[in-house]
Amino acid sequence: MIPRDMSWSYSTLNYVSSLAEKTTHVTFIVTFDQPLYWKAKTIVAGEPDGSGMQSIVVRLEGFHTEMSLLGYIGKLMDNSGL
16 A cells, blocks of 8 residues: 555554453554655544544654754754854
């Protein structure tokens, strides 16, 4: 499937949701890289309350989280003269 297509993210989250229903786990954590993260967050946020997808926690992959933090620090220090 093409990653930029929303159906790819939806089918992945749907699969994880079906796994969550079959197990005793309450919360599943799924990590995505940055472009897919936004799509997955949009899908989970748009699901109705009580949906199996509401129990999925969508996280940003570690590298993208670190780069986002470094970019924020760079913005803060931009005019500091250091």
